[in-house]
Amino acid sequence: MRSLRVLLVEDNPDHAELAGRALLREAHVNEVVRVESGQDCLERLANDCKFDLILLDYSLPGIDGLLTLGEINKNGYDMPVIMVTGHGNEEVAAEAIKIGAYDYVVKSGNYLAALPAVVMKTLENHRIKKEHAQLRENIEQNYLDTLEVLISVIEAKDSYTRGHSEGVSKYAFAIAKEMKLSSGEMERIRAAGLLHDIGKIAIDKQILLKNGPLTDEERKVVQTHCECGVKILKPATFLGEILPIVHQHHERFDGKGYPQGLKGDEIDQGARILAVADSFEAMTSARSYRSAMPFEEAVDEIRRHAGGQLDPEVVEAFLTAVKKIK
Ligand SMILES: [Fe+2]
Known part of the structure; x- marks a missing residue:
């Protein structure tokens, strides 16, 4: 199986350490790359965009998580983003979903226990979404090919x-x-x-x-x-x-x-x-x-x-x- 890479955008070193460990241990993730700010995240992606998922903290030095998410979307990177927000920041979570985040996690006492399951669910949903897009493309191509065959039949006559x-x-x-x-x-x-x-x-x-x-x-x-x-x-x-x-x-x-x-x-x-x-x-x-x-x-x-x-x-x-x- 292909190795799974996660980009973790988190300025707090303790949180980053614990989240990284939880993902490696319980979400079948093979590599966690950590950056400390939204700016670092965008720079990293510009040089290396082979990540399967981005875990993006909202509260970051410089540009916040929502602005970073907007920039990620603008660049059209094909990877799901999970927004991590502080407790009481549910409006931010809702806004993140509205502008394209797959899911969100609220940093509460035991959020690290829930994190691996959210990550695995998101990876699975993204895989299914890509599979559906591919199927739809195949169906559309078959449709166009069929039209072309029928038109050739008319032309022959x-x-x-x-x-x-x-x-x-x-x-x-x-x-x-x-x-x-x-x-x-x-x-x-x-x-x-x-x-x-x-x-x-x-x-x-x-x-x-x-x-x-x-x-x-x-x-x-x-x-x-x-x-x-x-x-x-x-x-x-x-x-x-x-x-x-x-x-x-x-x-x-x-x-x-x-x-x-x-x-x-x-x-x-x-x-x-x-x-x-x-x-x-x-x-x-x-x-x-x-x-x-x-x-x-x-x-x-x-x-x-x-x-x-x-x-x-x-x-x-x-x-x-x-x-x-x-
Ligand atoms: Fe006619």
């Missing part, structure tokens, strides 16, 4: 759709940001932008890549991509939140869209945002059978559809957001 999806995702995210939606909601909209047309992989390539206008029959086939997308993504439970957007991104605010003909607020807000982003991206990018519409003309076109095809509140946010993108 239709290289236009990938570029289009990335554009839609970018515009939709900018609108969501302008509307001050939560970070979770912005992420949902960003991911839905990338995957909204995934159902197109189920559509016949002859129809999907046809040069020129579609017949009514062909249009109906293409329109099934919303429902196909839901079927494809449904088994991935972690993508469950984006399914309403994938399903409803061709619904219209005036109820004349597909597949369900939903109207106004019946349509998921993310889908209403995606509808604006989708229209704008499609108008401003060239297709094999038509050239791209100039930027300003496309903005006017979006403005014209506010309250009809498109949600006016979303269009308003788009009109502000698009100025920042241009």
Whole structure:
């Protein structure tokens, strides 16, 4: 097992001696390094920050324990701090917890008896916290990898759709940001932008890549991509939140869209945002059978559809957001 090092910040030599001994004897600590002031603590950390825990006395010569704790936080050292306060100084302990101390110990008659248990509990909690952070990071990476795989699948079938999806995702995210939606909601909209047309992989390539206008029959086939997308993504439970957007991104605010003909607020807000982003991206990018519409003309076109095809509140946010993108 790795050796455990504690930095003990204590100006009183007798207290330091006793605390150090208690930690070595009862908290499985291998090394206790003692410094006498907050300033010494910060200098020591600047040269050697490989400690597993800091035991920080509040009452110190020079800068006190709270100020020292603030400086430790500012430097982002990844080690838990336990504040040691004098008797009757409970407000200091509460303040220390508020600004990031893991725990506190009040110097009373038998505090040395309790100290090893507090130190061991803190080390264990810190280990668990780090493990959770690592797991969360792994899950987020797996999620991003999965999105990338799905996007590559779209690209293999239709290289236009990938570029289009990335554009839609970018515009939709900018609108969501302008509307001050939560970070979770912005992420949902960003991911839905990338995957909204995934159902197109189920559509016949002859129809999907046809040069020129579609017949009514062909249009109906293409329109099934919303429902196909839901079927494809449904088994991935972690993508469950984006399914309403994938399903409803061709619904219209005036109820004349597909597949369900939903109207106004019946349509998921993310889908209403995606509808604006989708229209704008499609108008401003060239297709094999038509050239791209100039930027300003496309903005006017979006403005014209506010309250009809498109949600006016979303269009308003788009009109502000698009100025920042241009
Ligand atoms: Fe679509």
